[in-house]
Amino acid sequence: MSKQILCLPGDGIGPEIVAEALKVLDVVKSRFGLAIEISEGLVGGASLDVHGVPLTDETLAEAKKSDAILFGSVGGPKWDDQPMMNRPERGLLKLRSEMGLFANLRPAMLFPQLAEASSLKHERVAGLDILIVRELTGGIYFGEPRGVRTLESGEREGYNTYVYRESEIKRIAKVAFEAAQKRGGRLTSVDKSNVLEVTALWREIVSDMGSDYSDVELSHMYVDNAAMQLVREPKQFDVMVTGNMFGDILSDCAAMLTGSIGMLPSASLNEVNQGMYEPVHGSAPDIAGQGKANPLAQILSLAMLLRYSLGEIAAADAIEKAVSDVLDQGLRTGDIASEGCTQVSTSEMGDAVVACLKS
Ligand code: NAD
Numbered sequence: 455m456s457k458q459i460l461c462l463p464g465d466g467i468g469p470e471i472v473a474e475a476l477k478v479l480d481v482v483k484s485r486f487g488l489a490i491e492i493s494e495g496l497v498g499g500a501s502l503d504v505h506g507v508p509l510t511d512e513t514l515a516e517a518k519k520s521d522a523i524l525f526g527s528v529g530g531p532k533w534d535d536q537p538m539m540n541r542p543e544r545g546l547l548k549l550r551s552e553m554g555l556f557a558n559l560r561p562a563m564l565f566p567q568l569a570e571a572s573s574l575k576h577e578r579v580a581g582l583d584i585l586i587v588r589e590l591t592g593g594i595y596f597g598e599p600r601g602v603r604t605l606e607s608g609e610r611e612g613y614n615t616y617v618y619r620e621s622e623i624k625r626i627a628k629v630a631f632e633a634a635q636k637r638g639g640r641l642t643s644v645d646k647s648n649v650l651e652v653t654a655l656w657r658e659i660v661s662d663m664g665s666d667y668s669d670v671e672l673s674h675m676y677v678d679n680a681a682m683q684l685v686r687e688p689k690q691f692d693v694m695v696t697g698n699m700f701g702d703i704l705s706d707c708a709a710m711l712t713g714s715i716g717m718l719p720s721a722s723l724n725e726v727n728q729g730m731y732e733p734v735h736g737s738a739p740d741i742a743g744q745g746k747a748n749p750l751a752q753i754l755s756l757a758m759l760l761r762y763s764l765g766e767i768a769a770a771d772a773i774e775k776a777v778s779d780v781l782d783q784g785l786r787t788g789d790i791a792s793e794g795c796t797q798v799s800t801s802e803m804g805d806a807v808v809a810c811l812k813s
Contacts, residue, residue: 456489457764458510458682460520462497462513463540465533465749466737466798468526471502474749475524477754478776481811482760482769490764493520498528498737498791499541508545514753518728522763523549523754525732529740532717550590555722555730556571556622558590558630558701559762562688562708562718563754567781568790571713574685583636584691584708588701591720592622595698618697622661625725630695631667638692640671644680644700656697677704709734716748716789719755721762729763730734732753741788743798748787750777753807776810 459479463472474493483490495501495513502508508528517523528542536542549555564572564582572579597615604610627643634641643660645653656672664672673684678702683690684704688711694703709718718734733751739748754777761770785806786795798806 456491456521459490459492459522459524459759460513461487461492461494461524462517463494463500463526464497464528464545464737465499465530466527466739466742467739468737469496470742470745470747471524471733471752472524474800474807475752477758477804477808478753478811479807482773485772485811486766486769487762488766488769494615495754497525497545497583499505499530499533502533502536502540502542502543503547503699508542509548510539510700514548515624515728517549517554521728522759523627523730524759525549525587525730526752527733527737529737530587530667538618549730550722552676553725553728553730554591555728556589556591556725557626557723558588558705559629559633559721559723559758560586560588560701560705560709560718561758562586562705562721563780564712564713564714565717565778568714568717570792572711573713574688574711579688579711581602582688582711583638584688585627585633586705586706586708587693587695588627589622589697590698590701591698593652593698595702616650616699618652618656620655620659622759623656624626624663627660627663627695629723631670632695633762634693635667636767639669640692641667641673642680642691642694643672643674644677644694644696644704645674645676646700648676653697655749658704660695680704681707684711685777713792714748716787717756718749721755721758723762724725729759731759732764739774746788747800747803748789749800749804750787750807753777753804772811773807776807779808785794 465470562677569580594616757773758764
């Protein structure tokens with residue numbers, strides 16, 4: 455039976471870079487004999503312009519029926535004066551919450567050819583390939599009670615609740631163990647179990663689950679040490695798993711080790727492995743429509759889609775290799791341009807990836 459992919463290009467550079475990813479999908483479909491049907495919908499500002507809302511019920515229903523969503527980006531100055539509930543970004547948030555996308559996978563990959571873009575020394579980061587698995591729908595960002603109250607003394611006090619249920623920890627740990635099995639076989643669970651009971655429970659549960667994954671080498675690290683190790687010796691990590699707040703901070707830190715926002719894909723998965731795949735960057739309105747956008751983060755998001763939601767590992771590997779090959783050829787879009795390289799447009803970069811996949 456064919457797999458269904460819903461494509462939501464969105465706004466700004468979204469449609470330009472999604473078009474390049476679709477060219478790539480076309481080639482891998484025939485090269486690997488994949489049965490995939492693609493449909494397209496509107497989201498964000500593009501949907502607001504036509505339907506008056508950033509995500510229609512019909513598009514949401516379509517998304518829920520799909521095996522995976524290839525998402526571009528949303529937002530832009532045209533819609534900045536919309537009321538909060540009708541901002542383009544609401545379309546994205548609604549998809550995440552309605553589909554229960556609790557697992558956020560953020561790779562920090564640095565192709566050796568781009569090592570100069572990092573703020574760390576070449577030898578520390580060349581070939582960096584970390585996957586951070588962040589719990590996305592629980593923890594202190596969602597815990598109740600929360601708020602600001604006035605004490606009897608008249609002083610105000612802000613408070614939040616850091617809470618994780620056993621089932622929430624198990625489901626995110628399962629995603630991380632399985633991701634480690636598909637990658638380098640090592641998993642580091644990050645917590646603050648020396649201070650916070652909730653993360654002591656996290657550590658206990660992840661440790662117990664470790665015996666079901668004997669092919670994965672499990673270790674634990676306190677979050678302060680993890681932050682330090684990420685900038686000291688980032689290549690020691692394969693997969694890292696952590697809660698919502700620690701993951702928010704560590705994934706941005708890891709992303710910046712790579713120095714090139716136009717290269718970073720991401721995935722958000724739910725319990726049945728349905729996923730939404732999108733570049734980490736936004737809609738880049740400053741360069742939209744000029745053929746300057748780097749399509750590689752979107753193309754690498756497609757590789758993640760094939761790997762994690764469709765289980766097409768060989769096709770995903772082939773796309774990642776093709777991206778590395780075009781970098782070897784010295785082709786660069788403006789955001790990653792460097793001396794001695796050939797600057798290319800969005801579609802020329804997409805065409806080069808396609809050519810590598812065909813050769
Ligand atoms: P941005 O990521 O869109 O752009 C930041 C800078 O990086 C810009 O200079 C841009 O030109 C550059 N850039 C980003 N992607 C690039 C690419 N693929 N190739 C080359 N250069 C690239 O962030 P921003 O400017 O803060 O936000 C712009 C809009 O995007 C806002 O409306 C924001 O709300 C929205 N946004 C959407 C998402 C999403 O859809 N997931 C994420 C972040 C921001």
